[in-house]
Amino acid sequence: MSRGISKSDKNFSFGRKCPWDNENDPDALVGNMRGSEPLINDQTDSYQLICEKYPSFRERSENVDLVVEISLQPWKVFKPDGVILFSDILTPLPGMNIPFDIVKGKGPIIHSPLRTAADVDQVREFVPEEFVPYVGEALGILKGEVNNEAAVLGFVGAPFTLASYVVEGGSSKHFSKIKSLAFSQPQVLHSLLQKFTTSMARYIQYQADNGAQAVQIFDSWATELSPVDFEEFSLPYLKQIVDTVKQTHSQLPLILYASGSGGLLERLPLTGVDVVSLDWTVDMAEGRRRLGSDIAVQGNVDPGVLFGSKDFIAKRIHDTVKKAGNSKHILNLGHGIVVGTPEENVAHFFEMVTKYVDTGERTEMNGPASLDYQITKGGTKRNHHCKNGLTVKQASHTRDFQKGVEMCLDAKNSFFEADKGVAPFEHPLFSQDENGYTTRCPTLIRARIRDRSTSRKFVVLNHDLCEDG
Amino acid sequence: MSRGISKSDKNFSFGRKCPWDNENDPDALVGNMRGSEPLINDQTDSYQLICEKYPSFRERSENVDLVVEISLQPWKVFKPDGVILFSDILTPLPGMNIPFDIVKGKGPIIHSPLRTAADVDQVREFVPEEFVPYVGEALGILKGEVNNEAAVLGFVGAPFTLASYVVEGGSSKHFSKIKSLAFSQPQVLHSLLQKFTTSMARYIQYQADNGAQAVQIFDSWATELSPVDFEEFSLPYLKQIVDTVKQTHSQLPLILYASGSGGLLERLPLTGVDVVSLDWTVDMAEGRRRLGSDIAVQGNVDPGVLFGSKDFIAKRIHDTVKKAGNSKHILNLGHGIVVGTPEENVAHFFEMVTKYVDTGERTEMNGPASLDYQITKGGTKRNHHCKNGLTVKQASHTRDFQKGVEMCLDAKNSFFEADKGVAPFEHPLFSQDENGYTTRCPTLIRARIRDRSTSRKFVVLNHDLCEDG
Numbered sequence A, B: 001m002s003r004g005i006s007k008s009d010k011n012f013s014f015g016r017k018c019p020w021d022n023e024n025d026p027d028a029l030v031g032n033m034r035g036s037e038p039l040i041n042d043q044t045d046s047y048q049l050i051c052e053k054y055p056s057f058r059e060r061s062e063n064v065d066l067v068v069e070i071s072l073q074p075w076k077v078f079k080p081d082g083v084i085l086f087s088d089i090l091t092p093l094p095g096m097n098i099p100f101d102i103v104k105g106k107g108p109i110i111h112s113p114l115r116t117a118a119d120v121d122q123v124r125e126f127v128p129e130e131f132v133p134y135v136g137e138a139l140g141i142l143k144g145e146v147n148n149e150a151a152v153l154g155f156v157g158a159p160f161t162l163a164s165y166v167v168e169g170g171s172s173k174h175f176s177k178i179k180s181l182a183f184s185q186p187q188v189l190h191s192l193l194q195k196f197t198t199s200m201a202r203y204i205q206y207q208a209d210n211g212a213q214a215v216q217i218f219d220s221w222a223t224e225l226s227p228v229d230f231e232e233f234s235l236p237y238l239k240q241i242v243d244t245v246k247q248t249h250s251q252l253p254l255i256l257y258a259s260g261s262g263g264l265l266e267r268l269p270l271t272g273v274d275v276v277s278l279d280w281t282v283d284m285a286e287g288r289r290r291l292g293s294d295i296a297v298q299g300n301v302d303p304g305v306l307f308g309s310k311d312f313i314a315k316r317i318h319d320t321v322k323k324a325g326n327s328k329h330i331l332n333l334g335h336g337i338v339v340g341t342p343e344e345n346v347a348h349f350f351e352m353v354t355k356y357v358d359t360g361e362r363t364e365m366n367g368p369a370s371l372d373y374q375i376t377k378g379g380t381k382r383n384h385h386c387k388n389g390l391t392v393k394q395a396s397h398t399r400d401f402q403k404g405v406e407m408c409l410d411a412k413n414s415f416f417e418a419d420k421g422v423a424p425f426e427h428p429l430f431s432q433d434e435n436g437y438t439t440r441c442p443t444l445i446r447a448r449i450r451d452r453s454t455s456r457k458f459v460v461l462n463h464d465l466c467e468d469g
Helices: A007-011 A047-053 A057-062 A064-078 A117-121 A133-146 A159-168 A176-184 A186-209 A220-224 A227-233 A235-248 A265-271 A284-291 A303-307 A310-324 A343-359 A442-451 A456-467 B007-011 B047-053 B057-062 B064-078 B117-121 B133-146 B159-168 B176-184 B186-209 B220-224 B227-233 B235-248 B265-271 B284-291 B303-307 B310-324 B343-359 B442-451 B456-467
Strands: A082-084 A100-103 A107-110 A151-157 A214-218 A254-257 A275-278 A296-301 A329-333 A373-377 A403-407 A430-433 A436-439 B082-084 B100-103 B107-110 B151-157 B214-218 B254-257 B275-278 B296-301 B329-333 B373-377 B403-407 B430-433 B436-439
Touching: A047 A064, A057 A064, A057 A100, A064 A082, A064 A133, A064 A343, A107 A159, A117 A186, A133 A151, A133 A186, A151 A159, A151 A186, A159 A176, A159 A186, A159 A220, A159 A235, A176 A186, A176 A227, A176 B303, A186 A214, A186 A227, A186 A235, A214 A235, A220 A227, A227 A235, A227 A265, A235 A254, A235 A265, A265 A275, A265 A284, A275 A284, A284 A296, A284 A310, A296 A310, A303 A310, A303 A343, A303 B176, A310 A329, A310 A343, B047 B064, B057 B064, B057 B100, B064 B082, B064 B133, B064 B343, B107 B159, B117 B186, B133 B151, B133 B186, B151 B159, B151 B186, B159 B176, B159 B186, B159 B220, B159 B235, B176 B186, B176 B227, B186 B214, B186 B227, B186 B235, B214 B235, B220 B227, B227 B235, B227 B265, B235 B254, B235 B265, B265 B275, B265 B284, B275 B284, B284 B296, B284 B310, B296 B310, B303 B310, B303 B343, B310 B329, B310 B343
Parallel strands: A082 A151, A151 A214, A214 A254, A254 A275, A275 A296, A296 A329, B082 B151, B151 B214, B214 B254, B254 B275, B275 B296, B296 B329
Antiparallel strands: A100 A107, A373 A403, A430 A436, B100 B107, B373 B403, B430 B436
């Protein structure tokens, strides 16, 4: 899973703050961040240049070659653990008989907003194979291109969030039209929400069948509802999507993104998703407590942190990692990267993530031995037994940081499951170089140190990265 | 305190969603709500008409006659318990040597944004008497005009929120400039925040001295910070303001407005304010639990509710009142009223508020006997002792609603304190008419039923309304 910033984090912000939704911020991705050295130009056209050549957002997001090129840009530069499909949550709409356009400086325009039962009757069920074959094709190419060095991630819009666009007619500040519908003719809205639910469940299955290894569901606007209304107009539909997808794709990790959910956290696990994206307005430790221990978290770092000093960035990453604890955490920004972010700070973010997460340079990160790894001072070789009594193995990396990384791998929740009995660092995926033990798949081991116990699905996901590679 | 909607609720939304901040929503107040019968035109020019005559927001908010006229508009129509000064949180800026303008469709423009230590050095301390005498004059006139039938409410911007405007140069989506300052040169920002803190404390004192009977502090943008950053850049300054004001105005109720605070609730009482404004994205019952029992709450009703059916509006008011419990609650919207709100629904809101709050028509509102009043079925006369063993008195109103209102008044926390020993309904402010006991000051008794235990200050505030009147 993505641990850091990617162009596609920008995609992950759709709905809440769409790139096409901000006059001052048109189609802003990594490619047009300001920085002394535009890293991304080393290999490909910047996203900005692509936008000049192809000014239509819909063209860029519906042309297989462009989708693949744009999706790969940040991965080629920063090597995050995830590559996110370049697309839009509204992409399925024309296939549901809801035409839309994206107008520069205005955002999405739904030409005929849906507000009556008769309008909703005209909405067709979405057949991805038929209406968005380019999505499946692009996912397949992406999976081949990244060659399992990272996970390919898909995404869809949640029913309430999609409904808000088609009822409001586009972006909205106050959501008065959809609230008017919800609070005076709820049955009409429920009928629309059910259509989106059926269609989006199918769209997730389609994405998974074509190469997506995890799928994020965006319910950005559901957080504009009171909790009691969220329980009526969003939660049951999210749950239905998760239940439907799990029937056919039980191993597919599903992530829920709902920024501004500080008043809703306790309700989010009820959807059944595997991971919740936390925004930065919630403290990571408090968020984990309120979400409960069964669910993984990602996000939480304020994108504004990347406007800070390098020391501040390092400190905040460290604090977030520390508060998140030793498992079920995917380090990431809590929202899309902001236009104007110094590119060198993005690079620094990745450097620091690697440092803290991979090596545990800061010893305050120590976790209890019962967790699946811990980082200790000194780096003297010791054998160590986990409280759960499962396989234990230790390795030291003292040369670079005068610290040791001690890992406590349990057979139940490990990608070594298939090789039970093989000590982790004797596993064929690992080798020893002059700095000590390394892995032939650095992405994997980085991801695993943070994520391996996120859930069995994540382990499978990350396992695949190397097994196939 | 205001129990319902007022034009000034719109003021109370400044910062979060400014009327001048929304192209589609220019200067939108009650006066230009769509409705079959523009109630407000019965007595005065609509706000829309005033805007046509005086297109400059600064002129409207800095001219005593206009300020008074606009402030009184919603009160004359809907008779809320509060009349809020028509003004802007940025009004003090020119007096601090920070010129600004409000440009239609763009919002506030700070001509020379402050971003360096040298910039901050140029900021002067605010002397309200000297720079905004029209505010004091308007407050004085308002106090006379409303003649203690309602409370006159003032407001100020919180240091972080003011700083965000002057550092960003106006409104912002991502707050990248102030975050850049906060996360790379925090001492420069702290220096600016301290100047706003000193000045706003003084401004609150000035407003109170000139007629404001409670003051709301707007920290709309502090909720864009991570909790750890809120603790550094907002909380200590809010606390300092509260501490300073309480030294000279210990009885002045201070209200904190910070929408989007679902991740911050537990921290808000640490500011020392008397009341927290909850937005609607937090469940009222959960919000109360998280805020603790010492603090009063107001707000919480989604302004979008007013786009719903009349039945829905009634139901939501009832639910909110029920969840809020029997004390320390001021019923209100959680944000400013939205353009396009049907005016008849606003009227219905007030009608329903009166019904539920004043008469306890719905008996599910029953609270435990230890609270300072309860509403019971039947209305048979009973004496009743509070758990705290203090003065108890009961009165019944059975004729209209077949229900009784039972009040448990404690001497410690009562506006009858000065008349200890006088039974409440024998108090000179009360009389008995054909419907049972009533009060000569209906606003007072309505407010007291919900608010009397909000805090001693609120009791004093509401008491004053009648004592002076």
